Amino acid sequence: MQRATITVAAGRPDPTPDAPLNVPVEFASALVAGGDVGYTRHDAGNSRAFEQVLGALEGGHAVLFASGMAAITAVLDVLAPASVARPPVFYSGTRAVLDARSHIRQVVCEPDAWIDADADLRWIESPTNPDLRVIDITAASSRDTPTVVDSTFATPIAQRPLALGAEVVVHSVSKYLSGHSDLILGAAVCRDPELAARLRDHRELTGAIAGPMEAWLALRGMRTLDVRFRRAADNARVLAERLSGHAGVQKVIWPGLANHPDHAVATRQMDVIGPMLSAIPTGGESAAQAISESTRLWTHATSLGGVESTLERRRRHRFESPLVDPGLLRLSVGIEDVEDLWADLRQALEAAGSSR
Ligand SMILES: Cc1ncc(COP(=O)(O)O)c(C=O)c1O
The missing domain is CATH 3.40.640.10 (Type I PLP-dependent aspartate aminotransferase-like (Major domain))
Incomplete structure (x- = not known):
């Protein structure tokens, strides 16, 4: 089966x-x-x-x-x-x-x-x-x-x-x-x-x-894992591409992007490139913190994998590895309509840019 x-x-x-x-x-x-x-x-x-x-x-x-x-x-x-x-x-x-x-x-x-x-x-x-x-x-x-x-x-x-x-x-x-x-x-x-x-x-x-x-x-x-995971992964693809073209973002990390260092292994090994996505805003740590605090639809929360989209700056946790960029935002993309997710991220990116 x-x-x-x-x-x-x-x-x-x-x-x-x-x-x-x-x-x-x-x-x-x-x-x-x-x-x-x-x-x-x-x-x-x-x-x-x-x-x-x-x-x-x-x-x-x-x-x-x-x-x-x-x-x-x-x-x-x-x-x-x-x-x-x-x-x-x-x-x-x-x-x-x-x-x-x-x-x-x-x-x-x-x-x-x-x-x-x-x-x-x-x-x-x-x-x-x-x-x-x-x-x-x-x-x-x-x-x-x-x-x-x-x-x-x-x-x-x-x-x-x-x-x-x-x-x-x-x-x-x-x-x-x-x-x-x-x-x-x-x-x-x-x-x-x-x-x-x-x-x-x-x-x-x-x-x-x-x-x-x-x-x-x-x-x-x-029971709904397959549909949830695939829908969220589709959303992640759209968001990864749009974030990559946004001036307020210096780096997007998603294995489905051709510029990811493990893109070839990921496409060979994985049947679906999953919904987890990381990004570093141009303004670094302070911009990442501001973005995570100014979204309205995305919830500022740890953990991941729920139907609802969440994000956080990982280095806000003192136990996160010092090898992780202080400005890295980890996004757990959910199953909402991708246009609503993008509109909220864009307004948060713009708010963070204007507060710099
Ligand atoms: C990759 C990974 N493995 C294991 C764990 C630990 O799982 P739990 O929080 O259910 O104990 C987590 C939790 O965030 C995780 O992200």
């Missing part, structure tokens, strides 16, 4: 007269004895339904966690690497987790240096947050070393890292997969069922299972 069909058709109960079409939300802790589960910290029906859909989309065995960070720490704990190859700039939370594990040697890899990386785990994020570099997953996974790909910005609609050679895919389900900025969840998807079982054990013992309401909402959001 095609991915658009899987998002709709997988993870449903067998059709039974007068029964619901979807797995209903199941509020429970203790379960009646005699079954395989017994207690919902071990496993839960709403998590399982979501895992069936994500596992089918990624082509592996999915484990749902209470957050993206819970999934990431579980993968690092279970694989227990002594050294990790990672991009120069990637999600600040993952970098903080690696930094806190001082016994792990970090090897910083530029996009073209992954093949020869000397480390016992490769931690790829593609596209990277927030500078949108695209890493060649096939080339990076060509050695015996296990490769993990944080595919949050791509979703399985744009790329399927397990099919490209990775062992594990991780997601912040809080973003596109759920899609409505209303929950925190994460997931890991493994090629090896044995590794997925070890992650389940880790989840059980660290208490990182998803609540039933979040799991149910995430699956409800996932």
Whole structure:
């Protein structure tokens, strides 16, 4: 089945007269004895339904966690690497987790240096947050070393890292997969069922299972992933092109643009170039801050991947990498009408220009 069909058709109960079409939300802790589960910290029906859909989309065995960070720490704990190859700039939370594990040697890899990386785990994020570099997953996974790909910005609609050679895919389900900025969840998807079982054990013992309401909402959001992601990506293309021609913008970073350093890899590897877009205004940091505070339709907010468009200057966070330009605005393009999005961005760019 095609991915658009899987998002709709997988993870449903067998059709039974007068029964619901979807797995209903199941509020429970203790379960009646005699079954395989017994207690919902071990496993839960709403998590399982979501895992069936994500596992089918990624082509592996999915484990749902209470957050993206819970999934990431579980993968690092279970694989227990002594050294990790990672991009120069990637999600600040993952970098903080690696930094806190001082016994792990970090090897910083530029996009073209992954093949020869000397480390016992490769931690790829593609596209990277927030500078949108695209890493060649096939080339990076060509050695015996296990490769993990944080595919949050791509979703399985744009790329399927397990099919490209990775062992594990991780997601912040809080973003596109759920899609409505209303929950925190994460997931890991493994090629090896044995590794997925070890992650389940880790989840059980660290208490990182998803609540039933979040799991149910995430699956409800996932049903529309394909249409949401594609529509937002179409909007991003239009905005990237228009921003590129605007005098108030010095740099637009979107892998679908021919001048992006990884454009060739992105078009080869990704079925859709996603909706995340970064831009640096001509006026730098102060203009970026002014723009993020003067939009009316775009919300000034962190996070990403919701139906609503949001933007922020990433370096406003003290934990963001100093390698990120202080004027970089990260835009999470939503599914609104693109003309309304452009009109609002243009008025904010003009307001920032006149305040300089
Ligand atoms: C690329 C990426 N990975 C992981 C995470 C962490 O996910 P969560 O916030 O769901 O714990 C984030 C959050 O912003 C992210 O952007």
